[in-house]
Amino acid sequence: MQINGLHHVTAISGPARRNLDFYGRVLGLRLVKKTVNFDDPGTYHLYYGDADAAPGSILTFFPWDQAAPGRLGIGETQETVFRVPEGAIGFWTHRFVELGVPHEAPAKRFGESVLSFRDPDGMRLALVGLPGVESEPCWTEGGIAVENAIRGFHSVSLLLADAAPTAAILTDIFGFAETAREGSLIRYAVAGTKVGGVIDLRVAGGFLPARQGAGSVHHIAFRAADDAAQEEMVRRLVENHRIRTTEQRDRNYFRSVYFREPGHVLFEIATDVPGFAVDEPAAELGRALKLPAGLEAHRAQIEAVLPALD
Template sequence: MQINGIHHVTAIAGPARRNLDFYSRVLGLRLVKKTVNFDDPTTWHLYFGDAEGNPGTILTFFPWDHVAPGRLGVGETEVTAFRIPAAALGYWTHRLVAHGVVHDVPQKRFGETVLAFRDPDGMRLALVAVPGSEDEPAWDNGEVPVEAAIRGFHGVTLLVDKAEPTAAILADVFGFAEIAREGGVVRMQAAGTAHGGIVDLRAAGGFLPARMGAGSVHHVAFRAADDAEQARMVKTLVEKFGLRPTEQRDRNYFRSVYFREPGGVLFEIATDAPGFAIDEAPESLGSALKLPARYEKRRGEIEAVLPALA
């Protein structure tokens, strides 16, 4: 059965060590995979998620030491939101204060309490207090108690010129449906999934276009159970929407197809299989540098130039 929703979100960061410290120590996410940018093997590609690296929990980064700040604009993800237990909201408010994290006061959005904050690069994030999520699996890294730990993605907010064309892609290709509107934001939800099941569309016609840089989300990936489901989605994009997705690309842990949706946001379709445990035991995820086969002969050279993480 196809499970819809977000597979992962990939963003651009500044120094890798700072990025690792913030997401693994301050936010308490598990470092699921250490690999490299397949198009630039001198750059880390770091994956953070839950204990098993499940789709719907994975936030990944391309960190560059000297990257210029990005500029939020049309055609970009505005906010990436995580789920937390409702009772953990006070814990997280105090934790953000204690770590000097820039944050807003909690607000109500679509009937949910949302704590917005930013990472060291200015990436816009949020924690959404979700009743019942305390029963979902979580990674306990010793710094964030399991009862307060992040439970994967709640969803993303996309900044687009008009909501309708993007909503049509989400509905007809990825199985989302509109469930509410509030303050000019259209909320789309994927049925049958708790993690990564929300996409909010904020129409901002006439606003400046996004400029990629530190703190910017590079792309949002949506789930396909397997190659056949991915091919069906591509067929719909081509035949119904006249889009031209890329060819399939093997990312070792999933297989990917990319396209620019009508609102300008880069979307990916990523298969659930084979998953992050294909080259590491579940208990050892993220412990060693993993390279695609074509780069193994350059391992020594690559390890010598990658920035230190510790």
């Protein structure tokens, strides 16, 4: 059965070691894959997720030491939101105070408690407290107790000049439907999808366009169960919206196509298969540097230029 919703979110960061410290130590996420940017193999591509490295929990980064700060603007992901147990918002507020993490006071959004914060590069993030998620599996070896640990994505919000063209893609291609409105936010959700099943569209006409850099989300990826499901989405994009994707690209852990949706956000369609355990045991995810077959012959040179993470 096809499960819709987010597959992963990919962002740009500054130094890799600082990024790993924040997402591994501060947020307690699991480093599920340590590889390189296939298009720039002198740079890491770090993947964080839950205990199972499940689609809908994966946040990835291209870390560049000298990356200039990005500028939030129209045509970009504004905020990436994780799910935590409803009673954990207090714990995270205190933790952010103790560790000096920039954050706002908890607030209500669509009736849910939301704690917005930023990472060291200024990337906009949030935690939303939800009832019942404490019974879901999570990663606790990062030092965060089970009753407080993150359980994958809740949502992303997109900053747009006009919501309607983007909404047409969300509903027709990815199975979302409008569920609520609050101020300038329009919420879309996929029925029956708990993890990564929400997209919020924020209409903000008159803003400058986004400028990519450290702290920016590069793209968001939606799930396709397999190649056939992906092909069907590509077909509907062409026939119903006159949008063409890139050719399929093999990312080792999923296969991807990319396109700019009408609001100018870069969307990806990523297959659930083969998954992150295809080249290392599930218990050892993220421990060793993994390279695609075409780069293995250059491992020594690549390892020589990558910064140490230990």
